[in-house]
Amino acid sequence: MANIEPLPRAYESADVEKKWFPEWEKANCFHGDPASGKPGYSIVIPPPNVTGILTLGHVLNNTLQDILCRRARMKGFEVCWFPGTDHAGIATEARVVKYLKETENVSRDELGREEFIKRVWQWKEEFGGKIIRQLRTLGCSCDWERERFTMDEGLSAAVRKVFIRLYEKGYIYRGQRMINWCPAAKSALSDEEVIYKDVAGKFYYFRYPLADGSGYLTVATTRPETMFGDTAVAVHPEDPRFKNLIGKMVKLPLTDREIPIVGDQHADPTKGTGCVKITPGHDPNDFEVGRRCNLEVINIMNPDGSLNDLCPAEFAGMDRFAARDLCVKRMEEAGLLEKIEDITHAVGFSERGNVPIETLVSAQWFCKMGELAKPAIEAVKSGKIKFYPERWSKTYFHWMENIQDWCISRQLWWGHRIPAWYNEKGEVYVGEEPPAGDNWRQEEDVLDTWFSSWLWPFSIMGWPNGGKEEMAKFYPTNDLVTGPDIIFFWVARMIMAGCEFTGEIPFRNVYFTSIIRDDLGRKLSKSLGNSPDPLDVIKEYGADALRFSIAYIAPIGMDIKYSNEKCEIGRNFANKLWNACRFRQMQGDCSADCRKLPEGALSADENWMLAKLDAATETIENELENFRFHAAAHALYDLVWSDFCDWFVEAEKVPMRAGGEAKERALAVLDYALFRILKLLHPFMPFITEELAHRMGFVEEGKFLMYEEFPTTGSGRSNAGAAVAVDGKFELVRAGRFLRSSYNLPDGKKLKFHIKAANGEMLEFLSNELPSLKSLLNAEDIEISAEAFDPSRGAAVSQTVVCGVISLPLADLIDVDAEIARLKKQLADLDKWIAGTRARLANEKFVSSAPAQVVADTRSKLAELEQKAEETGKLLAVLGN
RNA sequence: GGGCGAUUAGCUCAGUUGGUUAGAGCGUUUGCUUUACACGCAAAAUGUCGGGGGUUCGAGUCCCUCAUCGCCCACCA
Helix, strand or coil, X not given: CCCCCCCCCCCCHHHHHHHHHHHHHHCCCCCCCCCCCCCEEEEECCCCECCCCXXXXXXXXXXXXXXXXXXXXXXXXXXXXXXXXXXCHHHHHHHHHHHHHHHHCCCHHHHCHHHHHHHHHHHHHHHCCHHHHHXXXXXXXXXXXXXXXXXXXXXXXXXXXHHHHHHHCCCEEEEEEEEEEECCCCEEECHHHEEEEEEEEXXXXXXXXXXXXXXXXXXXXXXXXXXXXCCEEEECCCCCCCHHHCCCEEECCCCCCEEEEEECCCCCCCCCCCEEEECCCCCHHHHHHHHHHCCCCCCCECCCCEECCCCCCCCCCCEHHHHHHHHHHHHHHCCCEEEEEEEEEEEEEECCCCCECEEEEEEEEEECCHHHHHHHHHHXXXXXXXXXXXXXXXXXXXXXXXXXXXXXXXCCCCCCECCEEECCCCCEEECCCCCCCCCCEECCCEECCHHHHCCHHHHCCCCCCCCHHHHHHHCCEEEEEECHHHHHHHHHHHHHHHHHHHCCCCEEEEEECCCEEECCCCECCCCCCCCCCXXXXXXXXXXXXXXXXXXXXXXXXXXXXXXXXHHHHHHHHHHHHHHHHHHHHHCCCCCCCCCCCCCCCCCHHHHHHHHHXXXXXXXXXXXXXXXXXXXXXXXXXXXXXXXXXXHHHHHHHHHHHHCHHHHHHHHHHHHHHHHHHHHHHCCCCHHHHHHHHHHCCCCCCCCCHHHCCCCCCCCCCCCHHHHHHHHHHHXXXXXXXXXXXXXXXXXXXCEEEEEEECCHHHHHHHHHCHXXXXXXXXXXXXXXXXXXXXXXXXXXXXXXECCEEEEEECCCCCCHHHHHHHHHHHHHHHHHHHHHHHHHHHCHHHHHHCCHHHHHHHHHHHHHHHHHHHHHHHHHHHCCC
């Protein structure tokens, strides 16, 4: 062992974490080499927005990816974790618009398209991608040389190629359709970018006079201001109240227009007044009615959501909400407002702009999805792609089987400009470059951000103009780790794109992470101020602590309730591990190799430790195979804290005190166990484990724990029988400690115990373990015999466990009455259990239908309980009962 | 309206295909300057497993039903 310098008393994460990342990077540890002979393993990062900063959601997501990558690396795979960022059209454009307003007081339109885009790029170079640098602080082992951006030339070429290909296939088309319009971004949105929220609103009942003066119809609306776009009033064709009015005209109030009364099944006689105002330009259902009844479509809105010139003069240019109020006022003045009802209704908001969207008819580009969805549905149905937790596949199928055309054009400047060209004759050409002549002008619109994201798993590797080697080695990727909130936006579309453009699924497993909430269950948000900055958390607790804590507390498939205090789990755990190593280091050098177990027989405790290591190794392997990160974290925590520190280290103090060969052997096993623990723990806590592996001399300078072989089950030396016996010994120790603490005898006081072994075999085993028992119980002396403690020697309290009865002679120290009461309660409990167990065994159906092993276990349990009861009875007798 | 999830100790949650007396961490209580660690050690207490019904020899676990909470999708003149 190379004792370079003594370890400090408490673990200080900052220096250690600062040190290792550059070391790993310098040694090129993160690079994924497509020419390697090892089998490939790859993950693509869900590209964070280039404007983004690290949140706890990213911490969770990327910690899990790093665990997978580091484990795969240690298992001998050539690992490549592809990092990068997303240009995030709307978000970034809005961000830079705001920035330019604040710094230079110029608007987007004042700068013009070309200049504005230049400024966005400048902003990106200066402020963007901060999140990527922050991921390094977390220890993420991405192949940083391969960082990509969705607007890079290569990725943009992929976007153009895909657009042209889909256009040529007839999947992409341009058309006038009802779309979602965001007045904040002044752009079209896809259906997925609209979020419905329940808000308080009002139902306004308006009277529309019949043109012939014979009366009026009452219509109800939540959107009075859209009345200027009304081109009909609909009633149900069979509604006896109104069917004779079909074909007549009503006067549209506040205007000089007359509009027809039409019959259409959309009007439900049981709802509202039975009469519906029809606004084909601003409502999807009304649009359909308009189509059926040949109605005019009037768009009454400007791109910013204000009313346009098609409305009465006093409304033109007015914001839609102000117009609503004025409209109601004017109707009231005209005596046409019948009533107003308060209601709660769902209103669509734009995801990014967080303002109510408008539905309106507009010329946009769409992509037909039906055919693309088919192989993507099959990929998940057949199990080629697996979802974890599996239930998300239901959400996926539901959406995919009802998939709608995707509105892919956006009226922004920041994004991939659509490779379509128009000439003066009104012709359209789609291609990389416009044809010669005819003054072809490129389409002004850009593409939805997700139109580049859906290509990410292969565009990031260089597709279609290169990256052949990368694709061969790393595509399809293995695992995808992402949030269930982007199943539609991203996951489903990536599967479709992969199948369509590469002929292969883009990944085999998708793990959906939990959503992080605060400890009150609220979503983390900047405005609530409940969103901790991960960098502050790292400063206070350490990156390893944050990583471990978050993996430890993340339940499977449910929301995580997070608070900074939870990071104490990881911080304390790191400190525990640190001190375990510190203790080992203080015991001095050992000549054995930590990669091998010492030759010759091991002690029972040492065998026990090996069995625990093997069990934990197997558990961790199984849990991680199934993406049960938290279960793996719990297994590691218990292995280190409980098995290794609480029991094994304490037990090994005996041979270490004995010195000589025993000490040498003990140290060798400690080293073996510690090294195994550091390897198992490395994917979760890379920094501290790398540091300790070097400090302890387990890994030589210039080499890295991160490239050590990940442990596999089977040291070949653990002995299950011995492990069970040692479990029994530890149970006996716990019983002895209970007796001590029951009578408030301080831990430091040396006591004398008597142990009655349960049988001859146990007598021999426990006698061998005498020094260990004395140490663990802090006993001055322990009598081990086949006989119970002789009551004539005085009062004693006892506990019965599987391997025997441990007694503590009291020599006038205790309250006899209290002890009698305790034993009586214990006896009563035992009797209850015995009765229950006997009843079960007396039940023929149980004996005949339960598995033989279960019946046998129940029998031996009954014997155990009966023996315990007998012993307890004897103890009561000792105390004079 | 359709779908999904949750309901277990004061709090946060485990509990794998039904099989001993339902667990952990935090918190609480008690005792510890035991020569790695007070970011620690030893020990203890706390549960009608949301309610009701059913299947079974046996149910926290499977089925039905009700309740409450949350999310997603659809609809909403």
